Amino acid sequence: MPIANCQSSAKTGVACGAQRRAFAVAALVLSFAVSARGQTAGLDRSTIALGEAAALTIALSGNGPRAAPQPPDVPGLSITFSGQARQFQLINGRASSTVTLTYAVLGRQPGDYTIPSFPIESDGAKLMTPPVQIKVLPRGEKTPASAEMEKLAFVRLVSARKDCFIGEIFPIEVQLYFAAGRDVQLPNLRCEGFTVGKMVPEQTTVPLNGTYYNLVRFRSLVTPVKTGKLQLGPAECQLNIQLRAQDFFGFRLQQVSPQSEPVEINVLPLPEAGKPAGFGGAVGKYDLAYLATPTNVQVGDPITVKIQISGRGAIDQVALPPLDAWREFKTYPPSVKVDLFDPLSLMGAKNFEQVVMPQNAAIRELPPVSFSFFDPEAKAYRTLTQPAIPIRVQPGAGTQQPTVVLPGAQRVPGAAAVDIVHIKPHLGVLAPARAPLLVQPWFVAAQALPVLAWMALLVWRRRADALANNPRLLRQRAVEAAIAAGLDELRGHSAANRGAEFFSTTFRLLQERLGERLDAPAASITESVIEERLRPAGVADADLVALRGLFELCDRARFSGGQDCASLAVLVPKVETALERIKLLELK
Amino acid sequence: MRTWQLAILFVLLNASLCAVPAERDLPSDPKPSQTPANDGAFVFLRDSKAQFELANQRYEQLRFMDAVLVYERMLTNGRASVPVLFNLGNAQFKAGRTGSAIVAYRQAERLAPRDPDIRANLRFARARVAGGFAAEPPWWERALTTLTPDEWTALAAVAFWLMFLFLALGQWRSAWRRPLRGAVFVSGGAFAAWVACVASLVFVLHQRPGAVVTADEVVVRYGPVDVSNVAYTLRDGMEVRIIGRKDDWLQVLDGSQRAGWVRRGDVVELPATAAHFASAVM
Numbered sequence: 001m002p003i004a005n006c007q008s009s010a011k012t013g014v015a016c017g018a019q020r021r022a023f024a025v026a027a028l029v030l031s032f033a034v035s036a037r038g039q040t041a042g043l044d045r046s047t048i049a050l051g052e053a054a055a056l057t058i059a060l061s062g063n064g065p066r067a068a069p070q071p072p073d074v075p076g077l078s079i080t081f082s083g084q085a086r087q088f089q090l091i092n093g094r095a096s097s098t099v100t101l102t103y104a105v106l107g108r109q110p111g112d113y114t115i116p117s118f119p120i121e122s123d124g125a126k127l128m129t130p131p132v133q134i135k136v137l138p139r140g141e142k143t144p145a146s147a148e149m150e151k152l153a154f155v156r157l158v159s160a161r162k163d164c165f166i167g168e169i170f171p172i173e174v175q176l177y178f179a180a181g182r183d184v185q186l187p188n189l190r191c192e193g194f195t196v197g198k199m200v201p202e203q204t205t206v207p208l209n210g211t212y213y214n215l216v217r218f219r220s221l222v223t224p225v226k227t228g229k230l231q232l233g234p235a236e237c238q239l240n241i242q243l244r245a246q247d248f249f250g251f252r253l254q255q256v257s258p259q260s261e262p263v264e265i266n267v268l269p270l271p272e273a274g275k276p277a278g279f280g281g282a283v284g285k286y287d288l289a290y291l292a293t294p295t296n297v298q299v300g301d302p303i304t305v306k307i308q309i310s311g312r313g314a315i316d317q318v319a320l321p322p323l324d325a326w327r328e329f330k331t332y333p334p335s336v337k338v339d340l341f342d343p344l345s346l347m348g349a350k351n352f353e354q355v356v357m358p359q360n361a362a363i364r365e366l367p368p369v370s371f372s373f374f375d376p377e378a379k380a381y382r383t384l385t386q387p388a389i390p391i392r393v394q395p396g397a398g399t400q401q402p403t404v405v406l407p408g409a410q411r412v413p414g415a416a417a418v419d420i421v422h423i424k425p426h427l428g429v430l431a432p433a434r435a436p437l438l439v440q441p442w443f444v445a446a447q448a449l450p451v452l453a454w455m456a457l458l459v460w461r462r463r464a465d466a467l468a469n470n471p472r473l474l475r476q477r478a479v480e481a482a483i484a485a486g487l488d489e490l491r492g493h494s495a496a497n498r499g500a501e502f503f504s505t506t507f508r509l510l511q512e513r514l515g516e517r518l519d520a521p522a523a524s525i526t527e528s529v530i531e532e533r534l535r536p537a538g539v540a541d542a543d544l545v546a547l548r549g550l551f552e553l554c555d556r557a558r559f560s561g562g563q564d565c566a567s568l569a570v571l572v573p574k575v576e577t578a579l580e581r582i583k584l585l586e587l588k
Numbered sequence: 589m590r591t592w593q594l595a596i597l598f599v600l601l602n603a604s605l606c607a608v609p610a611e612r613d614l615p616s617d618p619k620p621s622q623t624p625a626n627d628g629a630f631v632f633l634r635d636s637k638a639q640f641e642l643a644n645q646r647y648e649q650l651r652f653m654d655a656v657l658v659y660e661r662m663l664t665n666g667r668a669s670v671p672v673l674f675n676l677g678n679a680q681f682k683a684g685r686t687g688s689a690i691v692a693y694r695q696a697e698r699l700a701p702r703d704p705d706i707r708a709n710l711r712f713a714r715a716r717v718a719g720g721f722a723a724e725p726p727w728w729e730r731a732l733t734t735l736t737p738d739e740w741t742a743l744a745a746v747a748f749w750l751m752f753l754f755l756a757l758g759q760w761r762s763a764w765r766r767p768l769r770g771a772v773f774v775s776g777g778a779f780a781a782w783v784a785c786v787a788s789l790v791f792v793l794h795q796r797p798g799a800v801v802t803a804d805e806v807v808v809r810y811g812p813v814d815v816s817n818v819a820y821t822l823r824d825g826m827e828v829r830i831i832g833r834k835d836d837w838l839q840v841l842d843g844s845q846r847a848g849w850v851r852r853g854d855v856v857e858l859p860a861t862a863a864h865f866a867s868a869v870m
Contacts, residue, residue, distance in 0.1 A: 333708050420712050421705040423647055423678050424671035427640045432667045437741040438786070447745065450752030457759035 041129040048107050050139040055082075056103040056115065056132060062123040064099025069120050076109035076136065107136030150258070151211075152241050153178035155187070157233045157260040159222075165268050166227050167283035168376045169314045171344060174199070174218040174235040174260065179211065181241035182253075187218050188237075193230040193267070197221040200343050221344050223314060224267040233262035270374050276383050278322055282373035284313015290369045290386035298394045302355045307369055310349035315340070320352045323419070325367035329356040330422055358393045365390045472519070479516040483509055483579055490575060494568040502568050503557035506575050510550060513582045527551040534585075543581050550578055636662060640672065647675065652683035670700045674709070681713055686825035687802035689713050691856045694800070698793075701733050717825035732789045740789055744782035751775040799840060799855040801826045806855065808848030812837035819848040830857065 044055045056071075056079065068081045085100045099122070105115070115132045137143060142150075156175040164170055174187045186199050199218040206215045216237075224230060240253040270283070289308040297303055309318050316338050323331060334354035341347040356366070365388040372383045437443045467474055486509040493502035508522075515522035518533055530544055530551070553571070643658035659676035677692030693710040700706060735743075754772045758765035801822045809816040812834045822828065822842065828850075832839030837849045838857075 332704070333712065420678055420681055420709040423644055423675040424705070425644065426671060427637050428669040428671045430636050430662070430667045430669040430672065432665075437738045437745075438790075443741075443745075447748060450749045450756070454752045454756040454759065457756045461759040461762070 041132055043105065043132055043134055045143070046133060047135045047137060047143045048105075049137045049141055049143050050107050050110055052143070053104045053106045054134060056105050058101045058103075058120070058129055060099045060101070060120065060122050060127065061096065062099070063097060064101070065121050068101055069118060071103060071118050072116055074113055074115055076107070076111050077113055077115070077134070078106040078108055079103050079115065080106075105134060107134075110136050110138045112136075151179075152243075153181060153237075153239065153256055153258045155235055155237050155258045155260040157189075157235045157263050159232060159263045159265060161265060162263075163266045163268065164224060165270055165283055165374065165376045165379075166224050167270070167281060167314070167374070169221050169223045169284065169346065171346065172220055172222050172232070174220075174237070176216040176218070176237045176239070176258075177206075177208065177213040178216075178239060178241055179213060181214070181239050183240040183255075184216055185238040187235045189220075189235045190231075190233055190262070191222065193226045193228075194222045194224050194232060197345060219344060221346055224265065227267045227269045230265050230267055231262045232265050234259040236260075271379075271381075274381050276370075276372035276381055278370055278383075279372040279374070279381065280319045280321075282313060282318050282371075283376060284311055284315075284373060285375055285377065286311035286313060286318070286371065286373050286384070288369065288371045288384040288386055290389070292366050292389045292391070295389065295391040296394075297358065297391065299359065299361050300357050302357050303366070303391065305352075305354045305356055305366065307352040307354070308349055309352075309371060312347050313373070315348040315350050316345065318350050320354070321369055321371045323354075323367075326356060328359055328363050330359055331356050331419070332421060358391070361393050361395045363391065363393045475516055479512050482512050486512070487572075487576060487579075490572055494572055497568065499557055499568060502571075503554045506550065506571070507554040507558075509575065509579060510547070510554075510582075513579050517582055517585055527555070537585070539585060543578075543585075546574070546578050546581070550575065636667075640675075643679070644675065647679055647682075650682075652679045655679040656683060656685075668695070668699070670696050670703065670706070673699070674703075674706055677706075677709060677713070681709070681716075685802070686713055686716055687800050687856070690717075690825055690827065691800045691802065691858065694858055697733075698736070701736060713825065714827075717823065728788070729792055732785060732792060735785075737786060737789050737793065740782055740786045744779055744786055747775050747779035747782055751779055797830045798858045799828050799830050799838065800858065801828070801854065802856050803854050806850055808840065808842075808846075808850050810848060812839070812849040816849070820846055822850070828855065 041056065041058045044057075046054075048054050064084070064086065068084060070081070071079045073079075080103060081101070082104045083102045085102070087098045087100070089096050089098075101120075113134050113136065115134065117128045117131050120127050120129060154177050156177070158173040158175060159170070160172065161168070161170040174189065176184065176187070178184075184201075186201075189196060197220050199220045202217045202219065204215050204217070205212055207213075218235075222232065236257050236259045238255065238257045240255050243252050243254055287310050289306075289310070291306045291308075292303055294301075294303065307320065309315070320334060320336075332355045334352045337351045337353070339349045339351070341349070368385055368388045370383055370385045372381060374380075375382050434440075467477075486505055489505050490502060490509075493499075493505060511522040511525040514520075514525045514529060518525070518529065520529075527548065530548055534544055534547070639658055639662050643655045643662070646652075646655035646658060656676065656679045659672055659679060662672050663676070673692050673696035677689045677696065680686075680692055681689035690710065690713050693706055693713060696703070696706045697710060732740075751772055754768045754775060758768050758772070801824055804824050806822040808819045808822055810819050811817075820842070826842065828840035828842050830838050831841050831847065834849075836852050838852055838855065839847060839849050840855070841847050
């Protein structure tokens with residue numbers, strides 16, 4: 001008695017899991033025990049095709065054998081152990097266990113066979129399995145299981161053409177019918193000699209032979225790439241179908257891969273007779289449009305030429321018509337944009353946008369554009385021609401051609417240019433190759449200039465800051481400058497015999513110098529500092545006398561009148577000496 | 589970012605771009621010297637122009653190999669110009685020597701990396717190489733090669749000078765030091781970034797040199813000896829990257845990252861000087 005229909009074809013083989021089978025068998029054992037000692041044996045199918053395998057399961061109560069027993073050899077069959085499962089049950093406090101042994105039975109010769117009973121040792125007792133019948137059919141013959149499975153899922157391959165021309169694009173449909181299932185994969189289509197486009201799925205429900213089936217249509221386009229009688233298909237779909245209740249859960253899923261019958265397609269070559277010169281291999285039915293703007297330009301100005309090829313066929317493989325007649329124009333690689341009007345890409349339009357530049361003012365028109373294709377319905381070549389577009393080209397102001405930036409239309413990689421950009425007419429600068437800037441000594445040396453400038457200013461700034469933070473030093477420098485200037489004034493006053501100014505300046509210089517030395521305001525310095533500050537500080541008497549003499553002279557001149565020119569000239573070195581002596585004093 | 593910082597960035601960019609004109613900005617028709625003392629240069633320029641026009645004429649007459657010879661003669665004395673290299677590439681391509689054409693286009697591209705004609709033809713030639721689509725370089729490499737090494741260097745130099753100018757101004761007037769701090773950072777950052785660009789470009793061009801196959805078919809071997817097994821073959825125009833050298837052999841990496849050794853004479857190494865280029869493509 002078959003336990004379950006587990007396989008649909010040789011392709012699926014013994015795909016069911018041993019655990020699931022064991023569980024199913026165990027359930028059967030619990031319900032329909034066939035032996036008083038609790039052992040049972042069964043096949044998942046009683047009929048298999050040559051090369052297929054069935055699963056033989058033997059269920060035993062108790063702990064089972066220590067090692068899996070080997071069934072006796074049956075000529076025409078190959079029986080191999082494939083697994084063991086154990087199940088424990090606790091019912092009303094009573095524990096029991098069941099062991100399931102699984103064997104793969106492979107049919108090697110057609111015929112009717114009996115797998116004889118063979119001994120199994122379990123819990124110290126020797127048990128005999130019941131004999132099992134199996135039938136092996138010749139290869140390819142449908143077994144009851146596969147025929148049953150075909151009712152649950154099958155595939156058809158439908159082609160729109162039986163006869164076609166090479167390069168002609170036509171739709172096909174892979175139709176997958178299944179009663180209940182899920183996890184449908186994209187079909188695998190054998191397509192030697194064809195190119196196949198993307199598969200577009202669409203699911204509906206249809207009645208067929210009194211049963212409602214789920215129908216998934218996979219639509220696609222194929223293009224034959226060689227001639228002769230070609231076989232398209234078979235198409236194989238993989239899915240999990242839902243099988244009804246022969247196990248504990250009421251249904252189970254099984255992976256199947258139904259295949260369609262192949263379709264034979266006669267692919268004809270394109271006729272040589274009447275093939276146009278500019279034919280580029282396009283097969284289908286197309287229209288041609290041609291437009292250019294602007295049409296009033298100067299030499300070298302860009303003109304945007306738009307060529308649209310639309311219709312039914314391999315639209316994305318259509319190439320721009322040859323531009324052999326455009327030698328008087330500088331051309332750039334065109335931008336290409338493809339608009340598709342249906343999901344399968346059978347209908348669409350390809351837009352070429354080409355920038356051209358007239359090279360002389362004698363040009364009066366843009367050349368006509370022709371496009372040739374083979375119409376498979378009419379079985380003849382067609383050539384579409386759009387007439388020349390009149391343009392007006394005026395002489396340009398410059399000789400150098402402007403750089404043209406291509407319009408922002410999306411460029412399709414690899415499908416753009418039909419030829420290289422033409423040669424450049426101007427020589428440009430023909431210069432010897434020179435070393436890079438980085439290794440040229442003058443350039444490297446020049447980079448030191450800003451650093452040096454910055455460092456010079458940095459040093460200058462540091463010195464200025466240091467001076468600003470030392471008022472004594474600052475005053476010392478200011479006094480030095482004032483004395484240097486004052487001495488010049490003295491000489492001037494002496495030469496001009498200006499006695500009052502001379503002694504006023506002398507007095508001021510003495511104040512400045514002594515004030516700086518004594519760290520006192522210059523205005524506070526009078527003759528009295530000689531006795532009050534200089535003598536206690538240990539200044540030599542001779543210096544004190546000289547200083548006192550100068551102060552007295554200044555006072556006398558201020559209060560009683562001036563000196564003559566000669567005596568002023570004599571005083572200048574004395575003032576200088578006195579100022580130098582004071583400068584050398586260390587006073588605090 | 590403050591307005592004045594944006595203004596400094598703007599000045600940085602403009603000053604640097606003005607400092608180094610691109611190839612196409614250079615005068616297209618140089619005037620020969622008018623002084624008799626420079627007769628040599630005068631004659632040379634006049635001859636070059638005549639040669640160039642002769643080569644162009646040969647090209648228009650579809651005598652592509654004749655045009656190739658004249659263009660190459662112009663390059664033999666170490667001088668080069670973008671139009672000569674570009675036209676040489678065109679002539680090579682039309683003569684069916686795709687590899688040599690790619691070499692010429694790449695030389696021209698090195699001088700004028702933003703020239704749309706060169707880019708278009710280089711792309712076209714590469715597309716024609718059977719099975720030899722060069723892998724698209726990463727975005728940063730494409731961005732780097734938008735400018736020449738000299739242009740990147742000039743940018744970095746301008747930023748460097750500006751940075752020290754701002755530093756010096758800050759020393760000159762202490763009150764300006766704080767307002768100029770942002771400008772110093774911006775110019776310093778620009779300098780660092782452009783130095784990194786220069787270094788990266790030098791690395792790309794010199795540390796990872798490429799080569800172009802100029803023979804019809806080149807056998808790539810597993811080892812740098814003639815008896816080594818064949819790893820794969822390269823065809824005319826395929827571009828490879830050089831990863832090693834040994835004697836007269838180059839270890840190369842193709843677009844599929846397959847390594848192998850080829851004889852040095854079977855490929856043209858890039859970068860190549862104009863003189864090297866002229867002798868290599870002959």
